[in-house]
Amino acid sequence: MITRDIFKPILDSLNTAIVLVDSNLLLHYMNPAAEVLLSVSFDRSAGEPITHFFHEATETVKQLKQAVIQSNHYTKRHTEWQLLSGGHITVDYTVTPFGEKEGLILEIQPINRLLRISREEMLNTSHETTRNLVRGMAHEIKNPLGGIRGAAQLLARELPDSGLQEYTNIIIDEADRLRNLVDRMLGPNQLPRHNQLNIHEVLERVATIIHAESKDAITLIRDYDPSIPNILGDKELLIQALLNIVRNAMQSLLESSTPKGVIRLKTRIQRQFTIGRKHYPLVCRIDVLDNGPGIPARMIENIFYPMISGRAEGTGLGLTISQHLIHQHNGLIECQSEPGQTRFTLYLPMDKSHAEI
Structure with a gap:
């Protein structure tokens, strides 16, 4: 023996x-x-x-x-x-x-847990470094933009020919556009106001917006777990975080002309999950799945960095902002993608009082 x-x-x-x-x-x-x-x-x-x-x-x-x-x-x-x-x-x-x-x-x-911790820490460190860099650049950009805009307004008042104001208006409009872009790069500047909320109310708000924007061109499937209790979070910030992800999926499906494009919104409870180095007995898991062309392999590791986009008209800021908002809720976003299925998974910690569910 x-x-x-x-x-x-x-x-x-x-x-x-x-x-x-x-x-x-x-x-x-x-x-x-x-x-x-x-x-x-x-x-x-x-x-x-x-x-x-x-x-x-x-x-x-x-x-x-x-x-x-x-x-x-x-x-x-x-x-x-x-x-x-x-x-x-x-x-x-x-x-x-x-x-x-x-x-x-x-x-x-x-070593799955160790690899996840290492990946999350690297991502969080890179994200924080990027945000600090963006904040520094944003202030350097916004200061001269204010001067350019003010000078264009003064110039418009002094022009002898009102027809020439078309050019000063272009300067003012472009300065405003750049300022708005910089503000978007910085993301929301308010701290989250945590209250008890039903995550499905957040998802239904997102689904309503996507339904209106897609004009019925996309099929939305709800796969909810009604037993999930309320969680602590900022409703408006969570709506924005999820809307950025679901809107990306919608735009990918529409631009690729995917026949019978489908977005599935799925919620589940997940037990004994680690985010960073902190262990949670219970987390709320939200999956956003679509049957689009997928994210190119060369981009998948960098999609949460600002200005990274696979779309010609994309700014590459939506996922960066979503990651920041979920991070403010001590949560995590993961992505897996292959042709025919892209999955974004959001993990939001739940109150310890729910651990006995």
Whole structure:
């Protein structure tokens, strides 16, 4: 036997996922942490090939068999596993021979959470740096714009020919346009006023606006979880954040002439979720999905930066503002995109009093 009864209580108490397989790579033991990670029950899976529970792009079986035959151990990092349950996880794992070619011990450490924390911290740092840069540039731009506009107004009063005022009006209008653009780059300057609100009221307001703007050219599907309780937030700021995202989806569908364009608004409760380095027992998850052409792979990592847009007429400010507004609610925005489906997911922490729901 590979395991000993004396070791089982110790292995069962570990947070690290431990899997033991025999020389034929058949499952001999897994601790509770491994059961949770792989979404399988050991009692129902004992004796099954270990590779039945996950799929890796590389030649996993060959490598495991060589480890048994040659009694050598190895470690693989940042490895993508597709699970039997259909999900995907990123793991570091170490394979160690056990006994005299008796089998192998797999120590598996999921790193999805660590990668998410690292990605969020990098995004937040970049976002804060960008905002500081934009604020500095905005003030440098707005000061001379005020002077140019004032000078154009004075010049208009002194012109002998009123027909020449067309040119001063152009100067004034363009100065106003640039000032408005700078204000949009800075985003809303008021602090959020948090009150109890129903997230579906926010989504219905957004849906009403999109329905009017699209003139029935887009199908809106509501997929709401009515059990979601009220959350704390600023209703107007959340409407703006979601409207920017849904409007982007609508414009993408209309400009690409996607037949039967569909936008789905979906809400769910998600338990035990980490945003940054803070763990929340309960968050409200909002998905905005569309069946448009998708976001180009070269842009997907930069879409939340200002002035990044895949549209000829886009300013590239909508997603930047949305990210800032959701960040003000201690939330998070994620994006996944491929041709035929783009998904923006918003996570908003819920009050701890709802954790027992």
